[in-house]
Amino acid sequence: MANAAGWSNPNFFPIGVWYESVLTQQDIDLDRGAGLNTYVMLTSNSDLSLVRRNGMFAMVDQDVPGNGAETVAWLLNDEVDMWAGSGSGTWTGNYPGEGEICVSGRLDCGHDVLRRLSAKLPTGDGRMRYANYGKGVMFWEPDSEASRFVNGYTSLLSNDIYWYTDPNVCLSSSEGPSVGVTPATCRRAANYGLTMDRMREVDALDGKRQPIWAFVEVGHPFSEASAPTINANQIAGAVMNSLIHEARGIIYFNHNFGGPCVTQHVLRDRCGAAVRPTVTELNKRIAGLAPVLNTQSYAWQFNRNLDTMLKEYAGSYYVFAMPGRTGGTGLQRLTLPTGMTGARAEVLFENRTVPISGGTIQDNFAAEHSYHIYKITRAG
Incomplete structure (x- = not known):
């Protein structure tokens, strides 16, 4: 389905936004104006026909009436490795905030979650299967468990570690320091490349390769008062470092849960005024470089620093x-x-x-x- 939609064209590079709503033509115009071409998760009231008519693409989590060529992938879920945990326990059917997640009372049923969610989606339609992972795969789980998540259910994946804005990742011994990132070197664009390296390493454990996309925040995704806000230059650095580490797509996290301007639409409304021009220009550059980015890289060390x-x-x-x-x-x-x-x-x-x-x-x-x-x- 993605190939038929033009995704195999070397001039195309996917640039997505996470969990947006598409209700009006103005929504589409704002997003296209920012250089976006893909919606990774949409609100349930979004208009897929509007997405399709405008040549945009979507990855959705359910087979809804009216989907068509715009739907290039099925989204299994987000951060199951964190909210349901690893192991072979049984899922209750509850999501976070709805009660006990796993029958055992422990977080040990992530694989049952993904198996059951995957079974609800159509098969044989040529659409990719996508999941986003988090700190479980990145930090907490041994390679054997991380590989079960990464290599068991999908043909496309990502991981969202927000190095610039997460109030805990720099300090928790089970997170950044566990992979050699010190508090002094935590808030750096290069750590977004570290996330890519970890995902590529785990993805390779079964001898096969999937496209891995990068996740970059564009605002203030944490509600804690201690959480910083990413700025425009940091966004550009995080995206570019992800590309250097072979990201095959970009997803922007478009939500502010704290800070001075709370919104679900950073790249559309006034809350994103300080970053939107830089993100727009960055996306224009990526689109222009698509034929280059889609080629195989050569291995060469120009400078170890x-x-x-x-x-x-x-x-x-x-x-x-x-x-x-x-x-x-x-x-x-x-x-x-x-x-x-x-x-x-x-x-x-x-x-x-x-x-x-x-x-x-x-x-x-x-x-x-x-x-x-x-x-x-x-x-x-």
Whole structure:
């Protein structure tokens, strides 16, 4: 279904928003204006025909009358690894806030939840099956249990760790510190790439690969007073680092549960005024780079302090670079692979070039969220 909808076109890159409502043409216009093309979960009163008529796409959690080509995937559920836990217990049918989750009284029935939810959805229709996971797969569970979640039910997945705004992830010994992230290095764009690496690592345990999407917050998703709010440059850094770590789609978490401006529509209303222009420009860049992003990356270490990605497309090399998890700010040298020659590299979206000298590029990375994309055109 996704292929038939054009998702196999190398010029397409999925950019989604989590749990929105689509009720009017204005809703669609605002979202398309921000560069979105996919709704990952929709409210039950949303109009799928409106999504379809506007060439947008949806991933929904139930087979509702009126769905069609816009519905490219079935969504199983969100963070089952956290709210139902791992293990082979029996699900009561309750969701969080409705009573006991598992018959045993312990959180040990996540796999029963996913099996039963999956069984309710149509089969053989060509649609992908998608689930989002959380801290269970990322931090708490051994690889064997994490793999059961990641590799047992889906053909597309994601994980939502909000490194910039989660009040606990930097401090809880069972979370960030458990994977080597210290409080001093927690609020960094590079940790969104760490989430991607963990998901790709677990996904590979069965010898098969699924597309893994990145989840990035665009506001204040926690209600605690101690929770920070992500800013526009941090959003851009988190998204770009996720792409460098091979994200095959982006999902924006569009809800503010705390802070000075509570909303379910950050990218539509006044609460997102400070971030919407940057997100819009970022999405425009991603869409323009889609043919590059959809190619296979080369393995090469340009600088151990930087997170980097090397692509080749239409006669040019593309080098994506930004600071890594523990360093990489300030003036940095990128050592190019042998044979990648040229006098200068164009720095995309910055209206400048940098010289190539002795097989290296030198450039400044002003902040942990700074990124540069270099285009080097092959000679001849």
